[in-house]
Amino acid sequence: MKQKILSIDNLSILLPAGADRQYAVQHVDLELHAGETVCVVGESGSGKSLTARAVMGLLPAPHVRVAEGSIIFGAEDISKVDYERLRELRGSEISMIFQEPMTALNPVMTIGNQIDEIFRYHVSMSAKERVEKALSLLFEVNLPDPEKIIDAYPHELSGGQRQRSMIAMALALGPKILIADEPTTALDVTTQAQILQLIRDMQKRLDTGVLFITHDFGVVADIADRVVVMQEGKIVETGTAKQVLTKPKHSYTKSLIAAIPRLKPRKARLRASEVVLRAEGVYKSFGSGGSFFGFGKPSREVKAVQNVQLELRRGETLGVVGESGSGKSTLARCVIRLIDCDQGKIELGDVDITKLNRNELRPYRKRIQMIFQDPFASLNPRIRVGDIISQGPLLQGVERHDAVNRAYKLLDTVGLDRRSFDRFPHEFSGGQRQRIGIARALSLKPDILVADEPVSALDVSIQAQILQLLDEIRTQMDLSMLFITHDLRVAAQVCDYVAVMQHGKIVEMGPTAELFVAPKDAYTKSLLAAVPGKDWHFSEINK
């Protein structure tokens, strides 16, 4: 075993009075050795991020502070050193990369300037040397054309490039410890795979100890040497990656691992012949810019959806997968006519809804309903749950008494207490809110549900519950579903058919079982190859 560089002993972090628990983190012990990656895994609210922040001395004091325990780095206790010493350590000995590189980088400074700052504050070098060092760093993190990027502002780079720049900055002075707080969560899968690879390479070269915070066991399987599982501020299990992933001991770890959607395509079902939704030659582009009074042609145009054909049959789930910017959400919004498409037909049964005006459309609205991504934005905070669910039927002319009854029944269906009827959305957790959203979508007794990333904002255990609920409802009510997701593992689990989108076009479409086992398109192959933890999943499937 290599040299121990960080040891956290019996660390407890106190939360301000009035929080839902007294300690954010309680009696945490953790060790990190040179060249080792320790993954701290847990769901939201488990205290994993605060633990990492405590190591950096970044707790939001005075409300949240270390109550007891020590964080030993070298010979000193970081939790007790003064601010000046902390400043010396940060960036040079311990550095950090964050989840959202766009907010972690200063938007008004060039990348070169931001890297330069680190050298200016920590070491004495001439200006010329600093520029050379910055360039070589950008080169090392495999950024294309470092001469150009050094003068670029953060908004000019892609998400992956920004995260690479962040890593270049974090590793500029060859720190002993790198803390990575969900560094790939905001990135697409293919970018995520590259960034994980980069972190591994850099770590090998510099012999850095990496403390990696994540909620994704797939990422853990790809990168971790040792794993620490946290639940509600306490460590419930530690062990080598292999131990924890294959033979978890604690029941919480077991349930977490069981909840992860497997990249195992669901069995094909018999396809019904009735087509409930058909999209043909759909185009949609967005323009921006224009003149003083809004007249004139838009100056910039983004082709979000190009020539898309889809067919959804009764009772089946059609997945639309793709990375951010692939146009999958735009397509969903076109299908449900939240936005009008520029060209093409969208047929509900045998009616083309793109030609209808708002009043003509109203009777068709109830046949196709939507479930949204963000459970916190999709419910009006000022309206009671009961009204949220019953307002749809009321608008469609159902009697109040019947609408209310229907809302109560739907609360049962989605597994919520009937007393929820009179409460406001803020009293519910993310998963419960998503259930309310589902009840609202079902309130009009639709034939088709359009689900736009319905589980991507949820923790995995909640995710599994919601996916199961959707599956039950689909069978019970004989619904057809258009399921938009970026997560191939989720798609594998719920979809009968999958369409892969890239740059607004569908590049490949087919039954899930076939497409996942034998992808034809190069892009589909690269997506599948990038799924985190796929080796782990596949080895399990083969067993």
Add this chain to the structure above:
Amino acid sequence: MSDFWSRYRRNYAAVFGLAIVVLILIMALTASFLYPNDPFRLIGKPLSEPFTNGFLLGSDSLGRDVASGIVHGAKTSLLIGFVATIVSVFIGIFFGAFAGYFGGRVDDILMRVTEIFQTIPSFIFAILLVAIMKPSIVSIVIAIAVVSWPGVARLVRGEFLAIKNREFVQACHTLGMGDFRIMLREILPNCLSPIIVVGSLMIATAILIESGLAFLGLGDPNIMSWGFLIGAGRTMLRSAWWVCTFPGVAILITVLAINLIGEGLNDALNPRLKERQ
């Protein structure tokens, strides 16, 4: 509601402001009991100093009681402040909601109109309006409302722009809800907090504009107000300081108190902003 009050109560200055405004309100409502006489009546020796000749705060050049004027004037000042603010908030919500919700051409046109109003210096515009319409309570209220709605319109437009793309509004579209219902039932309740805060501060501004107009002789000549008192005393500022000073202090205290309330409302309605400090 009790939640709101407990957060408001934490800001002592705001509670103090509220107490002052309540006191002034009581004073205005009981004016006819405190000083049953018409404040315009000449009831004693002109230019008496405070605490002489039976005048609490002295008398002006015609022998009118300054204290009586302040008490009766409070009614006018508060009334004009409230009514003008309500009118301008309504105009502002109307413009802002339509511009923000419909966007595009509607937004362009409504916002250009708003900007035209914003480019004219508001006090001079108010003077012009009152001068054209003849000074009266109604014309003063209209003038103040006309010059102060653009701020509200901008605010409401911003809120509508932000909220109209939230998913819960999209959900209402998919349920087949009409535009007006969405604007009124779904979006507007979510932007009431900033409107209330801005509105409370506008009352203070409205009182200042009204006093300014009255000071220039553009107040309603038949109604006692603080601005009128100051206007009446301004030529004797050096010989009879009390005629201008006490109404001025009344305006100062009222405006200050209302601003404190606005601040407190802001903290209480947007608790997250406060915690960030």
